[in-house]
Amino acid sequence: MKKFLTSALVRGLLWQAIGWLLGALFVTGIRFLMGMNPFDQFFFTEPAWVFGALVGAISFVAGTGAMSDWFKWAKGEETPEHREDPPGWEKYLNVSLDHKVIGIQYTVTALILMCIGGVFAMIFRTELAHSGLQILTLQEYNTFMSLHGIVMIVGILVGVAGVMNYLVPMMIGADDMSFPRLNAFSFWVVPPAAILLLSTLALGGFDTGWTGYPPLSARAPVGMQMFFMGVAVAGWSSILGGLNLIATVLRMRTKGMTAFRMPIFIWAAIATSIITLTATQLIGLAFQMVMFQRLLGMGFFDPAKGGNPILFQHLFWFYSHPAVYVFVLPGLGLISELMPVFVRKPLFGYRFVAMSSLGIALVGFLVWAHHMFTSGMNEYLRVPFMYSTLLVAVPTGVKFFSWVATLWKGKVETPTPMLFVVGGIVVFLLGGLSGPPNATVATDLHLHDTYWIVGHFHDTMFGGYVFPFFAAIYYWFPKATGKRMNETLGKIHFWLMTPAFLTLTLLMMRVGLLGMRRRVADYDPALGFDNYHLIMTIAGYLIAISIAIFLYNLYMSLKHGETATGNVWNSRSPEWQVPSPMPVHNYDIPFEVVGEPYDYGLPGSVYVRFADGGQSTKH
Amino acid sequence: MRHFVIVGVLVIIVFLATYFGLTALKLMPVEASAQSIVVDWMWNLDFVVMCFLFALIIVPLVYGLIVFRRKKGDTSDGEYIEGNTKLEITWTVIPLITVLVFAYLGAYSLGETMAVDPNALEISVTARQWSWQFDYPEGFTSNELHLPVNRQVVLNMTSLDVIHAFWVPQFRIRQDILPGRVTNYRITPILIGNYTVMCSQLCGTSHSYMTAPVIVTSQADYDAWVQSQVTAAQAAAAAGGPANGKLLVSKYGCLGCHSTDGSKLVGPTWQGLYQSQVKLSDGRTVTADQAYLVESIVSPSAKVVNGFPDNVMPKTFGTVLTQSQINDIVSYIETLK
Numbered sequence: 017m018k019k020f021l022t023s024a025l026v027r028g029l030l031w032q033a034i035g036w037l038l039g040a041l042f043v044t045g046i047r048f049l050m051g052m053n054p055f056d057q058f059f060f061t062e063p064a065w066v067f068g069a070l071v072g073a074i075s076f077v078a079g080t081g082a083m084s085d086w087f088k089w090a091k092g093e094e095t096p097e098h099r100e101d102p103p104g105w106e107k108y109l110n111v112s113l114d115h116k117v118i119g120i121q122y123t124v125t126a127l128i129l130m131c132i133g134g135v136f137a138m139i140f141r142t143e144l145a146h147s148g149l150q151i152l153t154l155q156e157y158n159t160f161m162s163l164h165g166i167v168m169i170v171g172i173l174v175g176v177a178g179v180m181n182y183l184v185p186m187m188i189g190a191d192d193m194s195f196p197r198l199n200a201f202s203f204w205v206v207p208p209a210a211i212l213l214l215s216t217l218a219l220g221g222f223d224t225g226w227t228g229y230p231p232l233s234a235r236a237p238v239g240m241q242m243f244f245m246g247v248a249v250a251g252w253s254s255i256l257g258g259l260n261l262i263a264t265v266l267r268m269r270t271k272g273m274t275a276f277r278m279p280i281f282i283w284a285a286i287a288t289s290i291i292t293l294t295a296t297q298l299i300g301l302a303f304q305m306v307m308f309q310r311l312l313g314m315g316f317f318d319p320a321k322g323g324n325p326i327l328f329q330h331l332f333w334f335y336s337h338p339a340v341y342v343f344v345l346p347g348l349g350l351i352s353e354l355m356p357v358f359v360r361k362p363l364f365g366y367r368f369v370a371m372s373s374l375g376i377a378l379v380g381f382l383v384w385a386h387h388m389f390t391s392g393m394n395e396y397l398r399v400p401f402m403y404s405t406l407l408v409a410v411p412t413g414v415k416f417f418s419w420v421a422t423l424w425k426g427k428v429e430t431p432t433p434m435l436f437v438v439g440g441i442v443v444f445l446l447g448g449l450s451g452p453p454n455a456t457v458a459t460d461l462h463l464h465d466t467y468w469i470v471g472h473f474h475d476t477m478f479g480g481y482v483f484p485f486f487a488a489i490y491y492w493f494p495k496a497t498g499k500r501m502n503e504t505l506g507k508i509h510f511w512l513m514t515p516a517f518l519t520l521t522l523l524m525m526r527v528g529l530l531g532m533r534r535r536v537a538d539y540d541p542a543l544g545f546d547n548y549h550l551i552m553t554i555a556g557y558l559i560a561i562s563i564a565i566f567l568y569n570l571y572m573s574l575k576h577g578e579t580a581t582g583n584v585w586n587s588r589s590p591e592w593q594v595p596s597p598m599p600v601h602n603y604d605i606p607f608e609v610v611g612e613p614y615d616y617g618l619p620g621s622v623y624v625r626f627a628d629g630g631q632s633t634k635h
Numbered sequence: 636m637r638h639f640v641i642v643g644v645l646v647i648i649v650f651l652a653t654y655f656g657l658t659a660l661k662l663m664p665v666e667a668s669a670q671s672i673v674v675d676w677m678w679n680l681d682f683v684v685m686c687f688l689f690a691l692i693i694v695p696l697v698y699g700l701i702v703f704r705r706k707k708g709d710t711s712d713g714e715y716i717e718g719n720t721k722l723e724i725t726w727t728v729i730p731l732i733t734v735l736v737f738a739y740l741g742a743y744s745l746g747e748t749m750a751v752d753p754n755a756l757e758i759s760v761t762a763r764q765w766s767w768q769f770d771y772p773e774g775f776t777s778n779e780l781h782l783p784v785n786r787q788v789v790l791n792m793t794s795l796d797v798i799h800a801f802w803v804p805q806f807r808i809r810q811d812i813l814p815g816r817v818t819n820y821r822i823t824p825i826l827i828g829n830y831t832v833m834c835s836q837l838c839g840t841s842h843s844y845m846t847a848p849v850i851v852t853s854q855a856d857y858d859a860w861v862q863s864q865v866t867a868a869q870a871a872a873a874a875g876g877p878a879n880g881k882l883l884v885s886k887y888g889c890l891g892c893h894s895t896d897g898s899k900l901v902g903p904t905w906q907g908l909y910q911s912q913v914k915l916s917d918g919r920t921v922t923a924d925q926a927y928l929v930e931s932i933v934s935p936s937a938k939v940v941n942g943f944p945d946n947v948m949p950k951t952f953g954t955v956l957t958q959s960q961i962n963d964i965v966s967y968i969e970t971l972k
């Protein structure tokens with residue numbers, strides 16, 4: 017208990033509260049001295065809340081000690097290159113520089129955030145089970161709906177960071193990331209960002225959806241500002257994490273690991289990091305401009321002051337469209353990574369798959385305005401954006417064809433991770449196929465802002481990242497813990513979640529085509545959607561139950577799981593050639609890459625050779 | 636080879652079953668505008684390709700999972716196939732050509748939906764949180780949209796506050812409505828019937844309820860309705876007083892936020908309001924006399940009622956309404972005991 021109370025997490029929370037209070041009092045004091053109204057509806061005034069939130073977030077990170085080495089360097093003090101972590105669970109609540117610890121910290125945070133986002137979804141899904149208002153007010157509905165969106169998005173971003181942090185250094189034979197302290201900093205800004213997002217609930221909520229379009233967001237309660245601030249702070253994590261990852265892959269690959277001998281997941285991680293490093297700033301900028309419009313009266317998006325609400329949408333989607341590729345590229349990379357292991361065949365067309373990740377990332381920068389076909393932007397712009405959007409289908413198609421060709425004539429096994437790989441392909445296929453009608457502008461005029469779109473992007477998000485994320489957790493759990501997850505519970509999780517999820521999203525598409533708008537708390541019973549919504553709500557609860565089973569499995573396997581220290585999946589990847597759990601600084605004996613990563617089925621082939629003469633497991 | 640033949644046959648069967656099976660479910664609402672026919676034509680082309688690609692991926696995937704599953708006790712690896720450059724180029728180039736064709740078709744169908752008829756009927760639409768107002772060229776205002784069948788109509792739309800969007804599912808077209816700007820919505824109704832326009836851009840708490848009737852009638856019925864509206868508006872304006880006030884509050888959307896039966900909406904109810912004691916958000920209590928009611932219409936932020944949000948009601952009614960119209964509205968509110 018004492019270890020918990022003195023942990024960096026608890027210290028950080030305490031410092032965030034103190035910083036928030038001091039920042040708010042500072043502004044309140046100035047307002048008082050200037051003769052302005054010092055207090056308001058939510059006790060402090062809006063500027064006081066916002067400044068306090070910023071000070072609080074920085075105080076959290078400083079309070080954890082994630083920046084203390086930098087402070088010492090600034091004072092001219094030396095610090096040790098490595099910091100030894102304590103052996104038990106408490107290292108996960110404290111600042112660690114080990115990429116594996118940080119990866120697990122990220123992953124657990126992601127699971128917590130996604131569970132919170134899921135609870136929000138269940139609350140408003142229950143409301144939607146029947147027309148009319150049952151359990152929520154309109155403002156509560158909008159707040160839960162908006163928070164579900166942003167908490168899930170941040171949750172997935174954090175989950176992506178978790179998997180990349182854990183895997184990339186191990187896969188390329190590095191002992192850690194390029195900048196371990198920056199890596200720790202990137203993680204420790206996430207908890208205060210999450211708290212900022214959740215604090216919207218106490219400050220009047222916000223009714224704009226996660227897109228926060230002005231002028232609506234310029235009129236929402238103070239909670240809106242906490243949403244903007246939370247996203248901005250979480251953005252620091254993405255930008256710095258992307259920078260760190262690119263530097264790591266460019267500089268720290270082991271001998272012999274040339275570009276086309278990297279595990280395919282590394283290509284996906286690079287493509288994703290290019291996006292997070294270069295696009296995240298735009299959403300931060302867009303949100304900051306609305307913050308300033310509210311706080312300082314700068315009318316960027318206020319037509320009465322000559323501003324333009326459409327400008328916000330351009331800035332917002334310039335990040336927020338590529339952001340979906342930040343989610344799906346690592347997920348698709350995981351599918352490509354795991355598939356060869358379970359079908360015992362090389363990845364079909366490695367180079368095309370690798371290039372398709374970069375292709376999606378680059379084309380993804382040129383498609384943002386397809387979210388704005390009905391927005392009132394210049395009408396002729398819709399055609400070039402339709403061309404660029406449809407082009408994304410080409411590299412995405414390459415991935416699907418390659419997966420099917422990889423499976424062809426393999427020796428297919430379907431333990432839990434492979435089930436989630438296949439489930440991910442099927443669900444992402446539905447997400448992908450429901451995309452083109454949104455791109456061909458004429459059809460989008462009907463589909464935009466309906467439940468069709470809701471179904472479409474839930475399929476891309478779940479198939480593109482959530483299913484692969486589960487596959488990755490089941491697959492690398494033994495690497496992280498030395499224990500195996502329960503196979504039976506894993507299969508129940510899969511067979512409960514997948515049909516329920518398909519039912520949910522296909523019905524979303526069905527009602528969307530027939531005239532169900534997005535983001536409505538209530539719908540006209542005359543539309544005849546009551547039964548569809550009831551089935552969707554039941555499907556939602558089945559998904560929630562399957563997640564509960566997954567969490568139980570995680571806990572039980574950690575406590576009582578079957579010991580698994582060896583190469584449990586018979587993989588060629590370097591991290592599986594050393595015992596689990598992974599040693600603290602990864603490879604005690606360095607290795608060299610001497611072959612292709614996925615040459616399953618080629619007798620005598622070797623991927624990595626360790627300096628002591630040991631080599632990749634024979635096949 | 637045997638595998639390819641079986642998969643090829645199955646792909647065709649699954650493709651046809653998916654396409655015809657799902658199409659038989661009637662995926663779209665009825666086509667009530669000329670534009671909806673173009674949109675559905677494009678949708679159908681998309682849907683053919685979607686169903687084909689679905690079959691093309693799902694069939695070999697499921698077939699492979701079943702036929703190539705590992706037999707018990709078999710520990711050998713699969714066949715060593717690294718790739719096939721010709722095949723990979725094929726499945727890059729064919730989709731590339733397909734998407735270019737579809738982009739062309741998409742642009743073509745978009746152009747068709749935007750075709751302009753110079754004789755189109757023009758109606759002004761004003762959207763606000765959370766009501767619709769339709770201003771007809773004959774000089775009257777309505778909160779129902781009546782349209783004659785088989786004549787193109789262009790709606791010149793603007794918003795008084797946040798972004799809204801005009802969507803009638805049966806018309807298939809959607810357009811956002813922006814504050815400080817006019818956007819156009821152009822359709823040709825082709826089917827007589829009653830529809831609903833729904834705001835489809837999240838516009839705040841009561842977004843769900845921002846709907847209005849859209850009534851497509853024959854030209855004769857439309858003309859008769861226009862005539863009756865013109866007559867009613869003239870009569871009410873001539874009579875003035877509560878009768879005109881009642882007409883105005885419904886036309887200007889006041890009832891979206893203010894009830895007349897005591898129920899609490901976004902704004903305070905009007906029932907029993909006149910001459911009552913009103914508690915304000917700054918702690919004062921005032922009497923709701925005629926001067927208070929006029930002030931609350933013209934500058935709603937001057938006195939905000941306790942428990943209700945500021946900055947929701949448009950501050951433009953002082954210029955939108957004439958002084959006598961405001962007096963008529965106040966006289967109507969005075970009758971709500």
